[in-house]
Amino acid sequence: MxxxxxxxxxxxxxxxxxxxxxxxxxxxxxFTKPTLDEQKLEELNDIVRVALGHTLDVKVTFYRHQAFYSVKGQVAKIDELHKIVRIIDDSSAEHRVPFEDIVNIEID
Structure with a gap:
């Protein structure tokens, strides 16, 4: 049965x-957004700066509208005034991810 x-x-x-x-x-x-500690935030900051300096591909996982999303591409700019990381993907589309929404960053 x-x-x-x-x-x-x-x-x-x-x-x-x-x-x-x-x-x-x-x-x-x-899903609920995880709270990142100071050490993890510093690690994410270091990865973004290294990726920007060496034009490395990254995978950025971020939280928006009670769900997790990912974008792959190169870090084009870190906008500290507006607290946004700009990512350019393979199709040359620009994604603006606010600092506070970023959950994880990996170098591809």
Missing amino acids: RDRGSIKWTSMMLPEHKKMLADLYEEQKH
């Missing part, structure tokens, strides 16, 4: 209940 989970019960549910279940499943996909 194969159990279909909540699928078998949705035919007996009101539309409002189906929406609540869909919202609950969507909510479970959301």
